[in-house]
Amino acid sequence: MKPLSDLYQQMLRIRLVEEEIANRYSEQKMRCPTHLSIGQEAVAVGVSSALTIDDKVYSSHRAHAHYLAKGGSVNKLIAELYGKKTGCTGGRGGSMHLCDLDAGFMASTAIVANSIPLAVGHALHFQTQNTGAISVAYFGEGATEEGAFYESLNFAVLKSLPMLFVCENNRYSVYSSLDVRQPSNRSIIDLAKAIGANTIELDGNDVVAVAEAANEAKTSILQGKGPVLMECHTYRHREHCGPNYDDELGYRPKQEVEDWLKRDPLVLAEVQLPSTFSKDKIIASISSEIGQAFSLAEAAEFPSIDQNYEYLYA
Amino acid sequence: MLETANFADEINRAQHQSMQMDSSMLSFGLGIDDPKGIFGTTSGLAKAFGSERVFDMPTAENAMTGIGIGAAIAGSRVLMTHQRLDFFLLAMDQLVNNAAKWHYMFNGMMKVPITIRLIIGRGWGQGPTHAQNLQAWFAHVPGLKVVVPSRTENVAQQLHQAIMDDNPVLFIEHRWLHQQSCHTESIVSLEQPLEHTQIVREGKNITVVANSYMLLEALRAAEHLAELGIDCEVIDTACLHQINWSVLHSSIEKTGHLLVCDSARKEFSCGAEILANLSENCFGHFNRAPVRLGLPDYPEPTSYGLTKDFYPCAQAIACKISELLGSKKSLEAHSPLEQSGHHDVPGSWFKGPF
Ligand SMILES: Cc1ncc(C[n+]2csc(CCOP(=O)(O)OP(=O)(O)O)c2C)c(N)n1
Numbered sequence: 001m002k003p004l005s006d007l008y009q010q011m012l013r014i015r016l017v018e019e020e021i022a023n024r025y026s027e028q029k030m031r032c033p034t035h036l037s038i039g040q041e042a043v044a045v046g047v048s049s050a051l052t053i054d055d056k057v058y059s060s061h062r063a064h065a066h067y068l069a070k071g072g073s074v075n076k077l078i079a080e081l082y083g084k085k086t087g088c089t090g091g092r093g094g095s096m097h098l099c100d101l102d103a104g105f106m107a108s109t110a111i112v113a114n115s116i117p118l119a120v121g122h123a124l125h126f127q128t129q130n131t132g133a134i135s136v137a138y139f140g141e142g143a144t145e146e147g148a149f150y151e152s153l154n155f156a157v158l159k160s161l162p163m164l165f166v167c168e169n170n171r172y173s174v175y176s177s178l179d180v181r182q183p184s185n186r187s188i189i190d191l192a193k194a195i196g197a198n199t200i201e202l203d204g205n206d207v208v209a210v211a212e213a214a215n216e217a218k219t220s221i222l223q224g225k226g227p228v229l230m231e232c233h234t235y236r237h238r239e240h241c242g243p244n245y246d247d248e249l250g251y252r253p254k255q256e257v258e259d260w261l262k263r264d265p266l267v268l269a270e271v272q273l274p275s276t277f278s279k280d281k282i283i284a285s286i287s288s289e290i291g292q293a294f295s296l297a298e299a300a301e302f303p304s305i306d307q308n309y310e311y312l313y314a
Numbered sequence: 315m316l317e318t319a320n321f322a323d324e325i326n327r328a329q330h331q332s333m334q335m336d337s338s339m340l341s342f343g344l345g346i347d348d349p350k351g352i353f354g355t356t357s358g359l360a361k362a363f364g365s366e367r368v369f370d371m372p373t374a375e376n377a378m379t380g381i382g383i384g385a386a387i388a389g390s391r392v393l394m395t396h397q398r399l400d401f402f403l404l405a406m407d408q409l410v411n412n413a414a415k416w417h418y419m420f421n422g423m424m425k426v427p428i429t430i431r432l433i434i435g436r437g438w439g440q441g442p443t444h445a446q447n448l449q450a451w452f453a454h455v456p457g458l459k460v461v462v463p464s465r466t467e468n469v470a471q472q473l474h475q476a477i478m479d480d481n482p483v484l485f486i487e488h489r490w491l492h493q494q495s496c497h498t499e500s501i502v503s504l505e506q507p508l509e510h511t512q513i514v515r516e517g518k519n520i521t522v523v524a525n526s527y528m529l530l531e532a533l534r535a536a537e538h539l540a541e542l543g544i545d546c547e548v549i550d551t552a553c554l555h556q557i558n559w560s561v562l563h564s565s566i567e568k569t570g571h572l573l574v575c576d577s578a579r580k581e582f583s584c585g586a587e588i589l590a591n592l593s594e595n596c597f598g599h600f601n602r603a604p605v606r607l608g609l610p611d612y613p614e615p616t617s618y619g620l621t622k623d624f625y626p627c628a629q630a631i632a633c634k635i636s637e638l639l640g641s642k643k644s645l646e647a648h649s650p651l652e653q654s655g656h657h658d659v660p661g662s663w664f665k666g667p668f
Contacts, residue, residue, distance in 0.1 A: 056388070090421040099420050106387065107420065111411050117377040118412065121384020128340065128366055128390065135384075148407070151377030158372065312456055314417045314425035314480040 001215060002049045005277055007207045008269045010048075011041040012279075013286050014065045015266060017074060020290050021064075021081065022243035029298070030081040032094035037065035039205075039237035042265035043168050044069035046210025047136065047230075050218045054133040056106045058119040061096045062168075062236075063108030066138050071103035078293040084300035091303045112173075113139060113146035116165070120152045123161035123227075134162040134221050141231075142173030144188050145181055150195065156227040157196040163227040164217055165197070168204060174240045175251040192229040204232025205265040208272075235260035319501060321466045322492040325355040325431075328470035329393065331504060332477040333363045336391050339477070342371045342378070343395030343431070352395055353433075353492050353668075379405035382428050383413050383482075392428040393477055397668065399432035399486065400443045413482035414457035429476045429483045436490055436527070436625065437658035438666040441616030447526065447578040452484045453554040453587075459483040460554040462577075464529040465514070466496040472552065474504040488527040488577070489668070490660035510553035511561045517547035520571035520635055523562065523588055525551050527660075528577040534628035538651050539635060542643060546635065554584055559591060566596040572604035573635055575626065580608025605638050607631060622657050629653075 018036045025034065037044065044065035051057070051070065059066040067077060073088065080087030081095055088099050096110035106122065109115040119137035126133050143149055144167060156163040167188055171178050182188075189201045198220060200213045210232060217228035237260075239246035247257055270279075333339050341359060343352065347370055351357030360368040371378050375396070382392040396402045402409075409430075416426045435444045452460045461476050461483055463469040469491075476483040514529070515536055524532040529550050536546035547565050551557055566572060572592060576585030585606050592604065607626045614624055623630075629651035636643040655662070 058384075089419060089423075092421050093419050097419055099423060101423060107416075107424075109412065111407060114380065114407055114411060117380020117408060118384035118387065120377070121381035121386070122388040123384075124340070124381060125385045125388035125390045128385075129338070147374075148377045148380060151372065151374035152381065154372055155374065155377060155381060311418045311422035313459070314422075314427075 001211060004208060004269060004272055005274070007045050007049060007211060008266070008273060009282055010045045010069060011207060011266055011269065012282065014041045014044065014068045016283070016286050017068065017077070017290055018064055020294065022238070024294065025243035031083060032081060032096070033241050034081065034095040034243070035062040035241050036236070036238055036243065037062055039260070039264065040168055040170060040234045041065050042207035042210055042269070043166065043204045043232045043234055046207045047166055047214045049211045050214035051104070051136065052133070053104050054131070055136060056104050056119070056122050056133065057136045057138070058106050058115040058122070059098070059108035059138040060112065060115060060140060060143065061108070061110050062140065063098050063138070064095070067098045067100060067105050067108065070100070070105040072098065072100035072105045073103070074289060075293045075296055076100065079297040079300055082297040082300070083302060084297055085303040086296065086300040113143035113148040116143065116152045117148055120156050120161060120163055123156065123163040124159065126162050127159065132222065134164055134218055136164045136166060138166045138168065140173065141167055141169040141171070141178065141188060142181070144191070153192060153195050153197055153227070153229070160224060160226040162221050164214070164221060165192070165227060165229040167229060167231045169231055169233050170236050172236070172240070172252065175249070177251070189229070189231050198226060198228045199231070200228065201231045202233070204234035205263050205268055207265055207269050237261065317498045318495040319466060319498045320493060320495040321469055322354045324466055324470040324501070325473055325487070326357060328473040328477070328504065329356065329359055330362060332393070332474050333359065333367065336478070338389060339367065339391040339393065340385060341368045341393040341395070342382070344371060344373060345397060346370055346395055352397060353489070355492070356395060375401055375404040376408055379408040379430070380412065383408055383416070383426055386426045386428040387416065387424050391477065393431065394428070395431040397433055398444050399434050399448060400446050402430065402432055409458070409482070410455055414455045417481070418457055425480045426482050427480045429479070429485055431485045431487060433487045433489055434526070435668060436488065437621065438664065439616045439618070440614065442613035444668070445614045447486065449486055449554060449578055450582065450584045453584055457482070458555065460486065462486045462525045462552055462554060464488070464491060464526050464550060464552065466494050467500050468502045471502045471504050471506060472508060475508055486526070490527050490664070493661065493663050494530070508553065510556045511558035512550045512552065513547060513561065513565070514550050515546065515548040517545040517569070519545045519569055520547065520573060520639060521562070521565040521569045522546050522548045522573045522575065522631070522635070523551055524548065524575040524577070526577040528575045531626070531628045532575050532631055534651060535631035535635065538628070538648065539632055542647065544635065544639060544641065551584070551588065557588070559595070562588070562592060563596055566592055567599045570599055570601035571638060572600070573631070573638060574604070574606045575631060576606065576608035578609055579611055580606055581611055583608055602638055605634060607634055618658060627651070627653060
């Protein structure tokens, strides 16, 4: 297990990157729909702490934290948001289609639940090739309402694939709360269990709990005990898509928002850090890294329109 | 006596060869290893290559397509088979949003070597949801390849090369072709480069463009018309993603007449695209306005009593051609093409249900 200070630093780095995106978003230079992970960093950091470079990750529209925690390049992320040539997909995908193969972050995709089968397919490849690595699918609780989720989980269990399903339950799909979407007396965990998966339900804002659960899950998966689904309860702080807070719309109960903000994963981790831990120095170094990423992105060229026909076919 | 090979066996042979050549290849589909082996086209594969590589699957077309795509992204080579194209409609998200765009969207960093065999049914009550050829949907999406075989001579070559292609390929097989046969000596080698658009019969009076089962009907019509002194050039547009337009342009320059026979609904079809392209590029070479034949714009009904004229047959093609060429030949002149027996089966070998 990685020490808490490491996990905390990673969460802080992701938080600062995304806050800077939020700060600059209104400049209208990052011209693509952007779903921030602020408030949900502990899941990405905790899960990634159990993964090696050989383990592969797929994610959804809300993927910045998963990408960065897996080791994705911050320079390429920011450049991608700016639509530049130096972006992680050269400007073709934007915020919702991230990729850093050097880090084992395969892809994020923009259609709800649509990358879950891809991750399972990757696990099928791992199994047939006997690689000893695992494949990970991150998705929101909204994705568990899609057929692709059931179909994928069923197949992964059927074949006992080396597959970790990570459900981030932040209770909302855009403005729709869970109670208008799923029966209140049936949990995602029960559902996954009924399909035959091993399951862990936990506080997704507790980075240590997530890291421990992910390690345990990975060990069990590699022992051939079949896929594991982790349901991580968490909360997004800002609007569904974009840089702002939108609680004036009233779709989330005030008390609920306040309670979850108090349970910010960074705050929860910070109080457990040793007194010798110096936050300021770390912030300074992260901020300079971020500043540089934005400068590079701004200075970079747009990709050439002449290349728009390139890579239509392999 | 010359030895013959049949279409279904050739499809089977191509899969065996491909699995042999690429040990990373996986193949799955509903019923792929059951006793019927998808009309015999997959028989023996699971036994030869093991159930890890060749397996039946849950009835979950969408996720299973995604799983195939994921395995292909990871480095496997994947073949999927659906007994009917109609069932594959559940997988449009994975096909269109992922497979078609993956290489492009991720700037060439990943590729998706997946081939999806889709079988089209016809007749014997297949009806509205077991007989759709939606080739134009697939051909419409950039990043997909669409191969529509029609002849025993090259179907193994076409399938083998589809499988070995590093792009997503839809391989649209008409069920009525499965029992076709040809002499083994006319079979094209698996490795010979594909002809995307091929002249299968040379002629000078009219260009007839077709694919799938419609190509067979066109060839029958052409043979019959030759006896009446009408010389048809028949062209097979097997690869819809990459039509070799110069083959078609040269043909029109020679014949000055065009009939496009679509094996799907006539309107908004591949035939419409072919006709549009040739009108744009060969306008001055046409002696008469080009003509199309295709399926009507309603779903295929199930009843024997309702399907009589749903599919244009060789006789309808011959009539259209004589009309287009202003020939005085009446319908009776083409009566030798009249189908004997039931209109809703390809031959006595087909006893239903699928
Ligand atoms: C198939 C599909 N339906 C609808 C949408 C629009 N949409 C984008 S994000 C989203 C919310 C999904 O909620 P969840 O999966 O819980 O993820 P979260 O946004 O909470 O992280 C929706 C409905 C979509 N992208 N894809």
